Amino acid sequence: MELTHIDEQGQVRMVDVSEKPDTVRIAVAEGFISMKPETLELIVEGKAAKGDVLACARVAGIMAGKQTSSIIPMCHPLLITKSKVECAPVRAGERADGRVGIHITSTFGVTGKTGIEMEALTAASVACLTVYDMCKAVDRGMEIMDVRLLKKDGGKSGLWERA
Numbered sequence: 125m126e127l128t129h130i131d132e133q134g135q136v137r138m139v140d141v142s143e144k145p146d147t148v149r150i151a152v153a154e155g156f157i158s159m160k161p162e163t164l165e166l167i168v169e170g171k172a173a174k175g176d177v178l179a180c181a182r183v184a185g186i187m188a189g190k191q192t193s194s195i196i197p198m199c200h201p202l203l204i205t206k207s208k209v210e211c212a213p214v215r216a217g218e219r220a221d222g223r224v225g226i227h228i229t230s231t232f233g234v235t236g237k238t239g240i241e242m243e244a245l246t247a248a249s250v251a252c253l254t255v256y257d258m259c260k261a262v263d264r265g266m267e268i269m270d271v272r273l274l275k276k277d278g279g280k281s282g283l284w285e286r287a
Contacts, residue, residue: 138200139200148233148278149276157226164224190207204234210229211251225266
């Protein structure tokens with residue numbers, strides 16, 4: 125398998141996509157931030173000192189997805205056509221590992237020459253970071269985990285879904 129961001133001399137580069145056809149592309153990513161049950165209840169009840177944690181995380185995720193090419197060096201700037209970030213509370217007993225927290229799902233779409241996976245992953249990551257930022261005063265032990273691509277569709281490689 126060839127790494128597309130490495131040229132013949134072993135130097136990093138932005139891939140030339142100028143000859144590729146535009147296709148509809150979509151990517152879905154997720155992340156999870158675990159926390160103390162008390163922290164989750166503060167969020168769910170809207171009692172966090174900094175305000176509506178989940179609304180802020182959703183907006184931050186969307187904003188981050190739109191800025192991905194500014195922070196990931198070899199990403200192309202994309203004209204994003206779809207962006208959605210969802211934040212779902214996860215209570216005790218809902219995960220196999222027993223952790224509680226917030227499950228983030230981000231969905232991004234584009235009609236273009238290159239994929240949208242990095243935007244979806246960036247959105248999920250930053251939404252989790254935003255939850256951490258807004259609640260760190262009461263729970264510095266929160267953990268961000270399970271940030272990963274769930275699905276991508278479009279382009280030459282077609283559909284890929286996590287098993």
